[in-house]
Amino acid sequence: xxxxxxxTSCDDTGAALIRDGRILANIVASQDxxxxxxxxxxxxxxxxxxxxxxxxxxxxxxxxxxxxxxxDAVAATLGPGLVGSLLVGIEFAKGFALARGIPWIGVNHVxxxxxxxxxxxxxxxxxxxMVASGGHTEIYHVPEHGDYRxxxxxxxxxxxxxxxxxxxxxxxxxxxxxxxxxxxxxxxxTAIALPRARLKGDTLxxxxxxxxxxxxxxxxxEPRPIxxxxxxxxxxxxxxxxxxxxxxxxxxxxxxxxxxxxxxAGGCACNTLLRTEATRIASARGVPALFxxxxxxxxxxxxxxxxxxxxxxxxxxxxxxxxxxPNLDTFSAA
Ligand code: KG4
Ligand code: ZN
Numbered sequence: 001x002x003x004x005x006x007x008t009s010c011d012d013t014g015a016a017l018i019r020d021g022r023i024l025a026n027i028v029a030s031q032d033x034x035x036x037x038x039x040x041x042x043x044x045x046x047x048x049x050x051x052x053x054x055x056x057x058x059x060x061x062x063x064x065x066x067x068x069x070x071x072d073a074v075a076a077t078l079g080p081g082l083v084g085s086l087l088v089g090i091e092f093a094k095g096f097a098l099a100r101g102i103p104w105i106g107v108n109h110v111x112x113x114x115x116x117x118x119x120x121x122x123x124x125x126x127x128x129x130m131v132a133s134g135g136h137t138e139i140y141h142v143p144e145h146g147d148y149r150x151x152x153x154x155x156x157x158x159x160x161x162x163x164x165x166x167x168x169x170x171x172x173x174x175x176x177x178x179x180x181x182x183x184x185x186x187x188x189x190t191a192i193a194l195p196r197a198r199l200k201g202d203t204l205x206x207x208x209x210x211x212x213x214x215x216x217x218x219x220x221x222e223p224r225p226i227x228x229x230x231x232x233x234x235x236x237x238x239x240x241x242x243x244x245x246x247x248x249x250x251x252x253x254x255x256x257x258x259x260x261x262x263x264x265a266g267g268c269a270c271n272t273l274l275r276t277e278a279t280r281i282a283s284a285r286g287v288p289a290l291f292x293x294x295x296x297x298x299x300x301x302x303x304x305x306x307x308x309x310x311x312x313x314x315x316x317x318x319x320x321x322x323x324x325x326p327n328l329d330t331f332s333a334a
Contacts, residue, residue: 001019001020001072001073001309001312001313002017002018002019002024002066002070002071002072002073003017003018003019003071003072003073003074003075003305003306003308003309003312004016004017004057004060004071004073004074004075004093004096004301004305005017005018005074005075005076005107005301005302005303005304005305005306005308006053006057006074006075006076006077006089006092006093006301006304007028007076007077007089007109007112007299007300007301007303007304008049008053008076008077008081008085008086008088008089008092009077009079009080009081009082009085009086009089009109009299010040010045010081010082010085010134010135010299011030011031011034011040011045011048011085012028012029012030012031012298012299012300013028013029013031013048013049013052013053013056014026014027014028014029014056014299014300014301014302014304015027015053015056015057015059015060015301016060016300016301016302016304016305017060017061017063017064017066017071017305018119018302018305018306018309020309021118021119021306021309021310022119023119023302024063024064024066025059025060025061025062025063025064026060026295026296026300026301026302027056027059027060027063027301028056028295028298028299028300028301029052029055029056031044031045031048031049031052033045033048034174035173035174038168038174039164039174040082042082042083042084042085043084045082045084045085046082046084046085046087046088049085049088049089050088053088053089053092054092056301057092060301068100069100071100071102072102073097073102073103073104073105073308073309073312074093074094074096074097074102074103074104074105074308075093075104075105075106075107075304075305075307075308075309075312076089076090076092076093076094076104076105076106076107076304076308077089077090077106077107077108077109077112077304078090078106078107078108078318078322078323078324078325078328079108079109079324079325079326079327079328080108080109080110080135080325080326080327080328080329081109081135081324081326082326083324083326086324086325086326087323087324090106090322090323090324094320098320103312103317103318104317104318104320105308105311105312105316105317105318106318106322107304107307107308107311108307108328108330108331109299109304109328110131110136110138110331111148111307111331112303112304112306112307113131113133113136113265113266113303114129114131114140114142114148114263114265115129115145115303115306115307115310116265116292116296116297116302116303116306116307117129117263117265117290117291117292117296118306118310119292119296119302119303119306120292120293120296121290123142123145123261123263123290124260124261125142125143125144125145125260126141126142126143126144126257126258126259126260127142127259127260127261127262127263128140128141128142128250128253128254128257128259128261128262128263129142129262129263129264129265130246130250130262130263130264130265130266130269130278131265131266132158132159132160132246132264132265132266132267132268132269132274133158133159133160133266133267133268133299134158134160134161134164134175134267135158135160135161136153136154136158136266137153137154137158137159137160137206137208137246137268138150138152138153138154139151139152139153139204139249139250139253141253141257141259145310146310146311146314148331151204151253151257152203152204152205152206152249152253153205153206154205154206154207154208155199155205155206155207155209156207156208156209157208157209157212158208159206159208159242159245159246159268160175160177160266160267160268161208162208162211162212162242163175163176163177163180163238163239163242163268163271164176164177165212166180166211166212166215166216166219166238167179167180167235167238169215169216169219170219170226170231170234170235170238171224171225171226175267177267177268177270177271178270180235180238180239181235181239181270181271181272181273183231183232183235183236184232184235184236184238184239184240184272184273185236185272186232186236187231187232187233187234187235187236187237188232188233188236188237189236189237189239189240190237190240191230191233191234191236191237192218192233192234192237193237194211194214194215194218194237194238194240194241195210195211195214195241196211196241196244196245196248197210197211197245204249204252204253204256205249206245206246206249208242208245211241211242211245215238215241219234222234239271239273240273243271243273243274243277244277246268246274246278247274247277247278247281250262250264250278250281251281254281254282254285254287259287260287261282261287261288261289261290262278262281262282262287262288262289262290263289263290263291264278264289264291265291265292265296265297265303266297267297267298267299268297269291269292269297270294270297270298275289275291278291
């Protein structure tokens, strides 16, 4: 089955074609209109999706080298995300499906990140998965495919927000995560002491707000401009604090839940230290750590096509009345 996957939940415009769960083409256009604002401007994002989506779709078709009538179904992100952005992808998907008389399915963006390692390797069940992105930091236990149980989530900022907001205080361009990662590689992670959140009770939840406040107070005292070597040390210390918070919870989850694999996905799964540390704690317990390749960690259409394909294979379909759900919190198709 060939599935077209469309992702327009935030500021990346993605279209992909997959055949039976394997990628034929995966094209993503990043919108650079937001850079000068230091964050995503929703109105600009939806306008850019309107212009970029037809082009990105055409490029996916050319890359996959298949005629348009070979497409068997369309999947698009239903939520969570920015309503105006979601609508562009959903209306494109529904229009395409209706015109060609093929099914369409709405997909939860977080579910798509969670399962995305399955595009490149087999994810054995039961498994534990973390989605760490600009909008989400959640841990799931997956006893079997299709049965996703959230066992921990952030109480305030997502991991990517912490990278981006603290990175902004350091003067790094948006999104700061990749820059911070690069600079941290040659820095000293013990240069400044940053707190690790201690949430009360028996919980696998996260909190990033204390770290963010502590970082702000410390960084306000740094002389400006920050010298290059000091900047590297600060980046390494911030990265270590964020990654420690994530990995501590993952380790506790591995302790409590049966798992044959650990997967970490979402934009922050590109982070070098997170990949190393998650691999370390997983192998200490004798399980493999599976990460999507960097292009699949960021927002993309292939993961949407893949999550949609898994549901289509179970006979699920979305009605034409289904529309954007900006705060979508369940994993069942609408
Ligand atoms: O999954 P994603 O592309 O979009 C959302 O759904 O949010 O994630 C984007 C987030 C941004 O916050 C970005 O700073 C972060 O992923 N990110 C990273 C790295 N690459 C991207 N954070 C840390 N280290 C990286 N190498
Ligand atoms: Zn995402």
